[in-house]
Amino acid sequence: MDTVRFEELDLCPEIMKAVKKMGFEEASPIQAKAIPLVREGRDIIGQAQTGTGKTAAFGIPLLEKIDPKSKKLQAVVLCPTRELAIQVADEIRTLAGYMHGIKVLPIYGGQEIVKQIRSLKSGVQLMIGTPGRVMDHMRRKTVKMDHVHTIVLDEADEMLNMGFREDIETILEGVPEERQTVLFSATMPKPILDITKKFQKHAEIVKVTKKELTVPNIEQFYYEVKPKNKEEVLSRLLDIYNPKLSVVFCNTKKQVDILVNGLLGRGYFAAGLHGDLKQAQRDRVMQGFRSGKTDILVATDVAARGIDVEEVEAVFNYDLPQDDEYYVHRIGRTGRAGRVGRSFSFVSGKEVYKLREIQRYCKTKIYAQKVPSLDDVANTKMEKVMEEASRIIDQEDLGTFIQLVQEEINDTDYTSMDIAAALLKMCTGTAEENEVENFEDTGAEEPGMVRLFINIGKKHKAKPGDILGAIAGESGMPGKVVGTIDMYDKYTFVEVPREYAKEVLSSVNHTKIKGKAVEVEPANRK
Numbered sequence: 001m002d003t004v005r006f007e008e009l010d011l012c013p014e015i016m017k018a019v020k021k022m023g024f025e026e027a028s029p030i031q032a033k034a035i036p037l038v039r040e041g042r043d044i045i046g047q048a049q050t051g052t053g054k055t056a057a058f059g060i061p062l063l064e065k066i067d068p069k070s071k072k073l074q075a076v077v078l079c080p081t082r083e084l085a086i087q088v089a090d091e092i093r094t095l096a097g098y099m100h101g102i103k104v105l106p107i108y109g110g111q112e113i114v115k116q117i118r119s120l121k122s123g124v125q126l127m128i129g130t131p132g133r134v135m136d137h138m139r140r141k142t143v144k145m146d147h148v149h150t151i152v153l154d155e156a157d158e159m160l161n162m163g164f165r166e167d168i169e170t171i172l173e174g175v176p177e178e179r180q181t182v183l184f185s186a187t188m189p190k191p192i193l194d195i196t197k198k199f200q201k202h203a204e205i206v207k208v209t210k211k212e213l214t215v216p217n218i219e220q221f222y223y224e225v226k227p228k229n230k231e232e233v234l235s236r237l238l239d240i241y242n243p244k245l246s247v248v249f250c251n252t253k254k255q256v257d258i259l260v261n262g263l264l265g266r267g268y269f270a271a272g273l274h275g276d277l278k279q280a281q282r283d284r285v286m287q288g289f290r291s292g293k294t295d296i297l298v299a300t301d302v303a304a305r306g307i308d309v310e311e312v313e314a315v316f317n318y319d320l321p322q323d324d325e326y327y328v329h330r331i332g333r334t335g336r337a338g339r340v341g342r343s344f345s346f347v348s349g350k351e352v353y354k355l356r357e358i359q360r361y362c363k364t365k366i367y368a369q370k371v372p373s374l375d376d377v378a379n380t381k382m383e384k385v386m387e388e389a390s391r392i393i394d395q396e397d398l399g400t401f402i403q404l405v406q407e408e409i410n411d412t413d414y415t416s417m418d419i420a421a422a423l424l425k426m427c428t429g430t431a432e433e434n435e436v437e438n439f440e441d442t443g444a445e446e447p448g449m450v451r452l453f454i455n456i457g458k459k460h461k462a463k464p465g466d467i468l469g470a471i472a473g474e475s476g477m478p479g480k481v482v483g484t485i486d487m488y489d490k491y492t493f494v495e496v497p498r499e500y501a502k503e504v505l506s507s508v509n510h511t512k513i514k515g516k517a518v519e520v521e522p523a524n525r526k
């Protein structure tokens with residue numbers, strides 16, 4: 001980052017104090033470039049990568065332009081989503097924390113209009129709103145635009161796309177012509193730039209030039225995954241990378257709901273966000289996510305733009321986005337303000353071509369990765385547990401625990417190794433079941449068969465070619481298991497018809513046969 005200190009930008013002392021309190025040391029490049037121009041009153045089109053501080057780039061000069069003595073509405077920021085309106089209002093309020101007499105109000109659909117009208121009457125100078133609700137207030141005359149001198153369109157390209165264009169036009173027609181109009185986004189597709197001519201006067205493009213549209217501190221990966229395996233692969237990646245917070249993007253509301261249920265069923269703290277939820281629910285979901293109570297936000301593109309949550313360490317494209325720009329915005333939910341992040345995109349079949357197109361558009365490389373196996377997941381969990389165990393051994397007093405283990409050894413015929421292994425197993429938890437349904441290629445030789453790798457216990461030694469009728473008999477399913485393939489001591493590969501596989505696994509667990517069906521392995525055949 002080019003370094004410009006906030007001192008050099010000549011901010012008013014109150015804002016300077018707030019900026020320091022927020023922990024900003026240097027102005028980001030877009031802030032350094034845009035603040036002086038917006039302050040001069042110029043119309044600008046500001047473009048800079050995700051998470052590089054565009055909000056303060058317009059928020060600071062906007063606050064400086066507000067006359068606190070007048071209680072009239074003076075500036076309006078338009079945002080494409082309700083969550084973003086709330087967030088931008090919060091950031092600007094924080095920036096205004098030491099200023100007196102400035103009222104900032106978010107206005108969005110789904111919130112009680114009567115309450116909004118009451119707040120508006122109390123003299124709001126700066127309104128942050130979604131286009132639909134702002135228009136609504138203009139129609140009701142509960143908002144008067146005649147003293148508005150500045151309008152900001154945050155995520156301008158999104159708002160000017162077909163969906164919002166008319167609304168924006170209507171709003172701008174209601175604002176005095178001598179206004180200043182400022183647009184910001186991380187992406188500015190050419191057609192949008194043409195449209196902006198209609199809204200702005202001699203606009204200057206303020207672009208922080210970078211080759212890539214995405215920030216370099218996000219590592220970008222992709223996985224080829226069949227649609228029905230996506231949930232399993234997502235779980236494995238979550239287990240391996242263990243991100244503090246993650247955002248998972250799906251293309252439909254229905255998929256969001258399905259995935260949230262699936263993840264909850266697997267024991268993850270996930271919540272969904274999409275346009276069919278009531279506003280109160282949406283607020284609850286965002287609050288839960290911001291506070292870390294929910295660590296996986298599953299969302300449609302409503303969460304793709306602008307949302308800033310510090311600890312998001314991973315973004316998943318569960319479905320590949322339809323538009324290239326959306327890829328940029330979605331993955332931009334991580335790696336913000338110089339932090340690092342990772343993005344994982346799932347593609348199946350022909351979508352690989354779409355992914356190539358996205359890479360060309362973003363001018364970045366998205367690296368292909370192999371889906372981690374259950375072994376990889378288990379190893380990662382094991383490593384983490386062992387790391388923590390080493391720390392405890394080195395740093396903590398284990399006297400009483402050692403004594404307890406010793407007593408257990410004296411009372412039983414277990415070794416300390418048995419006890420350590422059992423505890424490790426408890427800590428790491430092994431993923432069993434489910435796999436059969438999810439995993440297509442388990443390396444079975446015959447079509448329609450699934451290969452299982454199971455621990456049948458030493459006394460059940462089976463030879464290659466045996467029919468494991470004995471096990472099947474014990475588990476109450478004679479004749480369903482078809483044959484063994486390989487032998488590794490007490491571990492045996494068996495091949496069973498796909499439709500019986502899950503039943504076999506669970507019945508092997510039920511009977512007294514020691515051990516469990518530990519894994520479904522895509523085994524290497526000779």
Ligand SMILES: Nc1ncnc2c1ncn2[C@@H]1O[C@H](COP(=O)(O)OP(=O)(O)OP(=O)(O)O)[C@@H](O)[C@H]1O
Nearest residue numbers: 024026027028050051052053054055186306308337
């Ligand atoms: N100069 C700065 N130094 C450090 N952090 C900053 C600075 N300016 C802004 N930030 C912080 O960086 C984060 C990202 O800022 P912001 O949300 O404005 O990004 P953005 O450029 O609007 O991204 P997007 O394109 O995703 O909307 C915020 O948490 C913000 O408080």
Ligand SMILES: [Mg+2]
Nearest residue numbers: 054055154306
């Ligand atoms: Mg933003």
